[in-house]
Amino acid sequence: MxxxxxxxxxxxxxxxxxxxxxxxxxxxxxxxxxxxxxxxxxxxxxxxxxxxxxxxxxxxxxxxxxxxxxxxxxxxxxxxxxxxxxxxxxxxxxxxxxxxxxxxxxxxxxxxxxxxxxxxxxxxxxxxxxxxxxxxxxxxxxxxxxxxxxxxxxxxxxxxxxxxxxxxxxxxxxxxxxxxxxxxxxxxxxxxxxxxxxxxxxxxxxxxxxxxxxxxxxxxxxxxxxxxxxxxxxxxxxNPLRLELLEGSDIAYGTYSLMEDGVTLLPEIEHFNFGYVNPENKLGFVSGDLAANLTVMDTSGNERLFDYFELKDGELFTTKRLKLFMVTTNPEIARKDCLLYLAEPDNP
Ligand SMILES: [Zn+2]
Incomplete structure (x- = not known):
């Protein structure tokens, strides 16, 4: 052997x-x-x-x-x-x-x-x-x-x-x-x-x-x-973009806001993998400034966060219909890699 x-x-x-x-x-x-x-x-x-x-x-x-x-x-x-x-x-x-x-x-x-x-x-x-x-x-x-x-x-x-x-x-x-x-x-x-x-x-x-x-x-x-x-x-x-956590922020998963200063995503978010998410679908919660917690950089290094995401009374939504992939509910992956990938659909 x-x-x-x-x-x-x-x-x-x-x-x-x-x-x-x-x-x-x-x-x-x-x-x-x-x-x-x-x-x-x-x-x-x-x-x-x-x-x-x-x-x-x-x-x-x-x-x-x-x-x-x-x-x-x-x-x-x-x-x-x-x-x-x-x-x-x-x-x-x-x-x-x-x-x-x-x-x-x-x-x-x-x-x-x-x-x-x-x-x-x-x-x-x-x-x-x-x-x-x-x-x-x-x-x-x-x-x-x-x-x-x-x-x-x-x-x-x-x-x-x-x-x-x-x-x-x-x-x-x-x-x-x-x-x-x-x-x-x-x-x-x-x-x-x-x-x-x-x-x-x-x-x-x-x-x-x-x-x-x-x-x-x-x-x-x-x-x-x-x-x-x-x-x-x-x-x-x-060319999907990555939604990433900024340094200094942190993330948890739950059905209500768990972070005093940071991001909480709904556990069901992974059901959006390869599906469409619409502006009325709540994704989670952000306490504090959106731009102080999350970032979406394009390949030229431009910040695109506000093109795709917005906060309404502390709740996180997309600004438009998007396709999501590689959505994780593992906080470790979310911290070290990214929360999810997003792309604009060819036929919105
Ligand atoms: Zn791998």
Missing amino acids: EQPESKTHTFHYWNNPAPGDIGDTAFEFLKLLTGPTHIHLTGNNSSRCRAVTTLLHGNEPSGLYAVFNAIKQQVKPVIDIHIFIPSVDAAKQEPGFIYRMLPHQKDINRCFKPPFGDTEQDHLAKELLTKLEEINPECVIDIHNTSGSSPSFGVTTFMDERHDALVSLFTHRMIVTDLLMGSLMEISEHMMPTVTIECGGAQDSESNQMATDGLFKYLTLDDVFSAEHSDLSLEQFH
């Missing part, structure tokens, strides 16, 4: 794990990993390869379930497959799959652009980029879960047929964004086609199945760049 050994912060290489090597469940599989892991599956044709990354966030297990299922079911890839699993340590913290990253760590999916810092996560991100350069896969799929309950969708920073085809292996919703935050998919601009797949919430029962179905196609189809493999037409959303 070949498996990773010492605990360091570089990727352990695991060549062709056998179904008997990986435990009986995805969680046992996780426990057998001793740190960031690079799994290499040999395909029928080793002259080409593709890459998969998953568990960049330790609380987003659907991609690992899919990898576990592929190895268990001995899916024979058509070409070589390289699977990178970075945030094993965070995922393994009891009771498992709870931590996006360890409390003192940076979000690795914000570290994939220069200048690289000197933290463990920066080093790991850089090592992953170097390995991708060496291996030179024809494309990369990065599998995540949304932080709240949500339908599945793909995200790309690059628009062309190849990216459409990659996303449609998994889902028919696609967000195209110009926001560059140091996420892995941004390497599409200068390396190889790379898309993020958000499988829906980790708690949504269909997420693991969706990841598994998509990964099996990614492993076994000879051509993943032609949309012929899909009868789904993609529903695209362009």
Whole structure:
């Protein structure tokens, strides 16, 4: 039985794990990993390869379930497959799959652009980029879960047929964004086609199945760049903006205002994921100035908060009909990342 050994912060290489090597469940599989892991599956044709990354966030297990299922079911890839699993340590913290990253760590999916810092996560991100350069896969799929309950969708920073085809292996919703935050998919601009797949919430029962179905196609189809493999037409959303909490503010979730100075959002807000929100739909409460608590920056660095949100007697509303995505009800994510993404509908 070949498996990773010492605990360091570089990727352990695991060549062709056998179904008997990986435990009986995805969680046992996780426990057998001793740190960031690079799994290499040999395909029928080793002259080409593709890459998969998953568990960049330790609380987003659907991609690992899919990898576990592929190895268990001995899916024979058509070409070589390289699977990178970075945030094993965070995922393994009891009771498992709870931590996006360890409390003192940076979000690795914000570290994939220069200048690289000197933290463990920066080093790991850089090592992953170097390995991708060496291996030179024809494309990369990065599998995540949304932080709240949500339908599945793909995200790309690059628009062309190849990216459409990659996303449609998994889902028919696609967000195209110009926001560059140091996420892995941004390497599409200068390396190889790379898309993020958000499988829906980790708690949504269909997420693991969706990841598994998509990964099996990614492993076994000879051509993943032609949309012929899909009868789904993609529903695209362009350039969503982020609603973020300002420094000094804080957030809670509840049905009445819980913050003396800060933001309270209604717990039901996640039901707006991929749905429309109208100006009469109350989203929550802000005590204090709206502009002292929240911000919506566009890609040119302009503040757009008041174009989209307003306060009426301390209650938060949108100024117009909007489409919302990636709405979280996890205060930790809301503080460190953002509260939600918003876009103006094409046909309001
Ligand atoms: Zn994620």
